[in-house]
Amino acid sequence: MLRQRSTRMIFKQIFEHGTDYRSLKTKVTNSFYDNYEAIVYFIQYLRNRHLTVDKRSESYGKFSYGPPQGMYFKVEAPTVYDFLSLRLQYWWKRQKENYQEYVETEQYKKFVTLGPDLAAAKFVLECGGKIRFKDNDEWLDKTKRDKILKLPEKYDESYVLEELDLSEYPLRYEHLYFIFNLYYLKTLSFKGCETINDWFLDKISAEYPNLEQLDVSECKNVTERGLEALYRMPNLKKLIITNYRGTAAFDLTCFMLEEVNPFLTCQVQQPKYKTITDK
Known part of the structure; x- marks a missing residue:
């Protein structure tokens, strides 16, 4: 009983007082993993803690200040840390990202x-x-305003999107659902998008069942780990990518994708400028 109680107290101190720099003794750690009741108590504590954090009271946001008069979105004021560490450029970057998120929404x-x-x-x-x-x-873009104005203002099932090109646009991960539920989409291009990474590929791999061509070339944050998720696209016929890090695992992953899908052809491009590989 004393052994179980000491284990509960130690892990309670860790999560309530944040003693990250205090080392635990090996004997106490081993006693925790051997004690089933202590593990059950610890799991219940984490669940209760999770519910407490996610729970919003009725008065949540009651005293929060909205955006200043004449502004549409709330501006985050610079903190003392931003001034002392000369990180104002990062603060300004966050403001532009917040504004971009507001515009997209x-x-x-x-x-x-x-x-x-x-x-x-x-x-x-x-x-x-x-x-x-x-x-x-015919492709439509911003330059063809007369044809864009002719697009219907109500739902029309005859307009089915088949090809989409968002090259070099910094699309956010939170706003991917803006281009979801396009079950007849055949071509998708994210060429040169800096925000496209392995998480993006894993997310879109299950959203386009009829996609035939995917272009993620010049996306510096795409690695072989994200390419592994593309096996979920059975109708994919052409994949355009760039091996920025020049790793053999990248080429091997492309080879394995072609083995899984015999109709797929991976067009691997070489970067214009070589990047430093991670050690």
């Missing part, structure tokens, strides 16, 4: 009632991308 809210295809099409056009509808050979 407000844009999509205007188009969400049009259905997934038209909503995604108008959102991509507002972001400077290009789209092409089914049974239409």
Whole structure:
């Protein structure tokens, strides 16, 4: 009983007082893993702690200050740490990211009632991308305002998005659902997008069952770990990528994808400028 009680007290101190720099004795650690009741208590404590953190009271946000008059989004004030460490450039970067997130959300809210295809099409056009509808050979972009204005303002099932190009646009991971539910999409391009990484590839690999061509070339944050998830795309026929790190595992992953999908061809490009590989 004393052994169990001491174990509970030690792990309670760790999570309540944050004693990260205090070393635990090996005997106490071993006693915890051998004690089933202590493990059950510890798991229940974590669950209760998780519920307490996620739980929002009725008065949550009651005294929060909104954006200043004449502004649409809340601006985060620089902290003392930002001034003392000369990190104002990072603070300003966060403000621009917050503004970009606000713009993307407000844009999509205007188009969400049009259905997934038209909503995604108008959102991509507002972001400077290009789209092409089914049974239409012409690509649409911002320069063709007259044809964009002719797009319906209500849901129309005849408008099916077939190709989408968001090259060099910093799409956020939280806003990926803006271009989801496009079940007839065949071509998708994220060429040169700095925000595209392994998490993105893992997420989109299960969202486009009929995708035939994927372009993630010049995306510096894409590695072989993200490519492994593309086996979920059975209809993928062409994959355009760039091996920035020049690793053999990258080429091996492409080879394995072609083995899993005999109709797939991986077009591996070499970077214009070599990057330093991680050690």
